Amino acid sequence: MSIARDLYQLQEVDTALEANLQAQKKVSAQIGESQLVLKAKTKLAEEQKNLETLTAQQKSTEWEIDDLTNKIKETEKKLYGGKIFNSKELGSLQQETAELKKRRSVFDDKSLGLMDELEALRKAIDSTKDELAKLQTLWQMQQKQFVVELMQLKAAQAVNETNRQQIAALIDADTLFTYQELKKRKGLAVAKVEQGICQGCRITLPNTDLQRARSGGVVRCSSCGRIIFLA
Numbered sequence: 097m098s099i100a101r102d103l104y105q106l107q108e109v110d111t112a113l114e115a116n117l118q119a120q121k122k123v124s125a126q127i128g129e130s131q132l133v134l135k136a137k138t139k140l141a142e143e144q145k146n147l148e149t150l151t152a153q154q155k156s157t158e159w160e161i162d163d164l165t166n167k168i169k170e171t172e173k174k175l176y177g178g179k180i181f182n183s184k185e186l187g188s189l190q191q192e193t194a195e196l197k198k199r200r201s202v203f204d205d206k207s208l209g210l211m212d213e214l215e216a217l218r219k220a221i222d223s224t225k226d227e228l229a230k231l232q233t234l235w236q237m238q239q240k241q242f243v244v245e246l247m248q249l250k251a252a253q254a255v256n257e258t259n260r261q262q263i264a265a266l267i268d269a270d271t272l273f274t275y276q277e278l279k280k281r282k283g284l285a286v287a288k289v290e291q292g293i294c295q296g297c298r299i300t301l302p303n304t305d306l307q308r309a310r311s312g313g314v315v316r317c318s319s320c321g322r323i324i325f326l327a
């Protein structure tokens with residue numbers, strides 16, 4: 097095995113290690129609370145609060161109606177009870193009854209309006225509950241998937257790390273140092289050579305360099321400085 101080949105393999109493992117780390121970060125970021133679930137929960141809480149308010153309004157409206165109905169009964173009893181003969185008194189009782197009925201009809205309308213609102217709100221609550229249940233099921237499934245993905249990535253990373261140690265052990269310290277320095281500066285330290293052309297900078301390499309590389313030496317591209325690898 098040539099050192100260039102070892103270095104190239106080291107580079108491939110390093111690339112895999114970095115890609116794996118990025119993938120782990122991406123998956124980790126997706127583990128946690130779901131914004132969509134939180135939003136649906138807030139919506140449901142608001143709708144339930146509105147339901148309480150409207151129900152209370154409806155009850156007090158019903159009480160008003162009952163109260164007025166009792167008062168109307170009383171005045172009508174007086175009116176038709178046959179005990180009052182004074183026409184002025186009868187007239188004022190009639191007026192009182194009419195006014196009470198007028199007030200009650202206002203509350204009746206209010207009650208009907210509230211009933212419509214309550215019905216619409218109950219439907220909205222049912223649909224929000226359905227939506228929330230669906231979102232929670234989906235979120236739980238996704239979370240399980242993310243946890244599995246993360247475990248798989250970590251297992252693959254452990255293999256990458258072992259591979260790296262094994263390959264690095266084959267390379268002498270000076271060459272390893274050169275590799276690290278080049279990696280820091282250029283991103284990729286090793287460039288493949290295809291048909292005599294350095295794939296790092298696209299320049300045609302002189303034959304002498306190619307021959308030295310073929311015989312197993314560590315040769316660097318005269319243009320970009322990368323270590324060349326003849327595949």
Ligand SMILES: [Zn+2]
Pocket residue numbers: 287294295296297298299317318319320321322
């Ligand atoms: Zn080059």
